[in-house]
Amino acid sequence: MNIGIVGLGLIGGSLALDFKAQGHQVFGVSRREDTCRQAIARGVVADASSHMNLMAAAEVVFICTPIAAIVPTVTQLIPHLAPTAVVTDVGSVKAPIVQSVSQLWANFVGGHPMSGTAEQGLAAAQPNLFVGNPYVLTPTTSTPDTAIQLVEALVRSLKSQIFFCRPEDHDRAVAWISHLPVMVSASLISACLSESDQTVLELAQSLASSGFRDSSRVGGGNPELGVMMAQHNRSAVLQSLQAYRHCLDHLISAIEQENWQALTTQFQQTQQARPKFVQ
Amino acid sequence: MNIGIVGLGLIGGSLALDFKAQGHQVFGVSRREDTCRQAIARGVVADASSHMNLMAAAEVVFICTPIAAIVPTVTQLIPHLAPTAVVTDVGSVKAPIVQSVSQLWANFVGGHPMSGTAEQGLAAAQPNLFVGNPYVLTPTTSTPDTAIQLVEALVRSLKSQIFFCRPEDHDRAVAWISHLPVMVSASLISACLSESDQTVLELAQSLASSGFRDSSRVGGGNPELGVMMAQHNRSAVLQSLQAYRHCLDHLISAIEQENWQALTTQFQQTQQARPKFVQ
DSSP: OEEEEEOOSHHHHHHHHHHHHTTOEEEEEOSOHHHHHHHHHTTSOSEEESSGGGGGGOSEEEEOSOGGGHHHHHHHHGGGSOTTOEEEEOOSOOHHHHHHHHHHOSSEEOEEEOOOOSOOSGGGOOTTTTTTSEEEEOOOTTSOHHHHHHHHHHHHHTTOEEEEOOHHHHHHHHIIIIIHHHHHHHHHHHHHHTOOOHHHHHHHHHHOOHHHHHHHTGGGSOHHHHHHHHHHTHHHHHHHHHHHHHHHHHHHHHHHTTOHHHHHHHHHHHHHHGGGTOO | OEEEEEOOSHHHHHHHHHHHHTTOEEEEEOSOHHHHHHHHHTTSOSEEESSGGGGTTOSEEEEOSOGGGHHHHHHHHGGGSOTTOEEEEOOSOOHHHHHHHHHHOSSEEOEEEOOOOSOOSGGGOOTTTTTTSEEEEOOOTTSOHHHHHHHHHHHHHTTOEEEEOOHHHHHHHHIIIIIHHHHHHHHHHHHHHTOOOHHHHHHHHHHOOHHHHHHHTGGGSOHHHHHHHHHHTHHHHHHHHHHHHHHHHHHHHHHHTTOHHHHHHHHHHHHHHGGGTOO
16 A cells, blocks of 8 residues: 655654555655655655655555644645545544544544654654554544544554544543643642742752652643643543542542541542543 | 660661661661561561661661651650660651651651662561662751761761751751652642533543643652541641742643643743752
């Protein structure tokens, strides 16, 4: 099959490596000539270009740009596409993208491979990145079956764990387990920084161990990623933050009132619930 | 040296193992006869008993009971102590303990070894548990120098990293980096459980990965431990929770107002600050 990849970063490059290894013809587009040269040199793709016309022969195109560039990229891509070509994306938020892109190109299936590494860019691309990890597909009632089947078959060939859901449900689910943790964790670090007594702050820095390390990890990550989550999944992130604030207030109030039974009950519930999220 | 350990759990048992290996005479007291028998059988102590009179020959006694039992235990211990005996404890909150115990026994040095495992009890005790980990000592201006020097020398022999500070500063520091993360992390799990749409909740449970795993770890731990932190370090925990809530509100407000510059600045600060806590 002729497969196009637009955006040759970690995800695009890793998809290209896997599809090429399966014997597909893989073509890549990157804005940067330098990335195109590297992709060809590393054997990630059969050919690469900064021009969308390389996508003319593609039967399916994966849009692997940063999330803000997905809709503009599809707009640029459309004049070069074969009429039967299927388009899919790898954006980490789905409802706004699916809504916009579906209107531009009917043969579109929203996707979100939930694989990542700390590293970014083509240099970090690796084979088998998607094996065993969730890959969410968000077709709508108007998505053609043929398009869904084609994308599903390719994703299955990556040995991903496929989930089908509505774009809105995806966005609410990732708000809970991916975006809210970033906001909660960043606020933890911010709160510690508010300590005005330098002796206490330095002592806290010296004594912090695995509990703080784990709790603060996603809040101390790439600022652009955190802002992207809030910008593109704003409504679901705000809903999850309001619910979180309510739970936090409940906990603070239990401690203020020395209602240790209520606090015990809350901790028992969280202890019992966590394994359902982290099997 | 004759060393007494009252409370033969993870910490007491591990201290006993290390001191015995150094050639000290180590005696243990546990409320449970069964624990005493196990401690002798495993060679953790030279002798063990459920009676405090075993502590009569001790030059120093480590109180290693759960935090709520420390003051009552010292009260029971005192009639059996030699007048020159030094007492220290391993409680994770210091100000209320130091204040109470200092009035009962002048030769007292508050301590907090910050070593732990997921396991509890004598069976989990292990040699070298304290190597390289922080061990906080909180003498006051009225603590005799001889008592401080004796405890410091023993703690140093464990190859711990020793920190000296005021009991109140210890409690504020651990509120930030140990107790607040538990409250923040538990509230994260509680918030996710508030999702009323079962489809979204199950999807969130399926999609949760390392970010959620790390952020939720300490909030899904032992409920008794979380309640103990709130009960015994209530004032510092509430102060840190109020500061946290303020930072969270700031973040929510930035997202509500789409003030992406403010949000970027906050995430840049947290990214920059985290390495100071997790060297």
